[in-house]
Amino acid sequence: MNIKQTLFASTLCVFGTAAMAAELPAPLPNIPDAPTVYPAGELGRMVRLGEDIIYNTNTHELTKDLVGNDLTCSSCHLDGGKEPTLGTFIGTATSFPAYSPREKTVQTLQNRINNCFMRSMNGTRPIIDTEASVAMATYVTWLSSGLPINLNPKKPVNPFFTDVWWGKKWVLPMLKTVTRENYKNGEKLYAEKCQDCHQADGQGLQTEDLKFPPVWGDRSFNTGAGLSKPEKLPTWLLYNMPLGDPDLTKQQAVDIAIYVSAQPRPDFDLNKALFPREQMGVYNSKVLTEKHTVRSNFAKWGLDVDVLRGEKKASAQ
Ligand code: HEC
Ligand code: HEC
Known part of the structure; x- marks a missing residue:
């Protein structure tokens, strides 16, 4: 447990609210220190x-x-x-x-x-x-x-x-209830908690001293990447962002992830990503076609990204 989690846990003991506990990310496992001595030669x-x-x-x-x-x-x-x-x-x-x-x-x-x-x-x-x-x-x-x-x-x-990545147990049920309100809340939270570094247009800021990477757009990861998936980004955010002070609740992480994942980024097409075989050696996979777009990353969970973005009205069920 880090200091913040210990404080949070003791607050829980005082107030004992189960609802708050559900908000917390699982504590980080004890990870040993990185080695400091380089091998010889x-x-x-x-x-x-x-x-x-x-x-x-x-x-x-x-x-x-x-x-x-x-x-x-x-x-x-x-x-x-x-x-x-x-x-x-x-x-x-x-x-x-x-x-x-x-x-x-x-x-x-x-x-x-x-x-x-x-x-x-x-x-x-x-x-x-x-x-x-x-x-x-x-x-x-x-x-x-x-x-x-x-x-x-x-x-x-x-x-x-092994059991933490993607927190399927908590992310998937939340994804099922996602509406345009979550997107709008994510947009608001992004402005509060992310924009200083990653900028309003998501393109980050790269100067001599500052290296804030882009979180969407042509210069960011593509739609085949783990972090491009609305079901996967929330867990990573919980433990890592805002950088140096990760403090998001699970719901905030989901809402921000919905907003960020709904922005445009390069499509992934496995066949275009692979070099010609003779230049690449063997691509060790039995799966030889795979394509994703921002739209398909949402459609997989029954969500229409155009509706979330407010570009299309929800169709009557
Ligand atoms: C204090 C500055 C800062 C804040 C605030 C911040 N980030 Fe980051 N973020 C970074 C830096 C710097 C990196 C790259 C890590 C490194 O180089 O050490 C990064 C990396 C990332 C990445 C992975 C790399 C990429 O560009 O795609 C994502 C996604 C991300 N941040 C999302 C967010 C979100 C969402 C928030 C708000 C909840 C947020 N960040 C808040 C500085 C920040
Ligand atoms: C945009 C964020 C991002 C960048 C940039 C990135 N990775 Fe990853 N990487 C991930 C995520 C997310 C996972 C785990 C989840 C998965 O399997 O999809 C992962 C998993 C891995 C793993 C598998 C083992 C593990 O720890 O889960 C290795 C090894 C790895 N990355 C190496 C690299 C290397 C080397 C680079 C640079 C060439 C790199 N990654 C760049 C996001 C990133």
């Missing part, structure tokens, strides 16, 4: 190279051409995945190789990283075993030094968050 050089790429993915010489937006891995895996929060890389490598229901094949860590390139970075997959690909996997693996290997037969996910 060439291996250590690869860890540092991977670290450099993870923090500077869109500008690094080895990866900038593979990135199609203004994000770095560190934009979502905070502090290069060292931050002990949802999205951390500490522990991640212990669950790989892991079965992935999305590709219906067993994924290696390099492969899983490539999926974030193609979706979250709106880019293209690095060729497996190139220097950049090995370096990133080496760095991510180093962050699990000393932790026991425990291959995951169900999903390629950080073991500390």
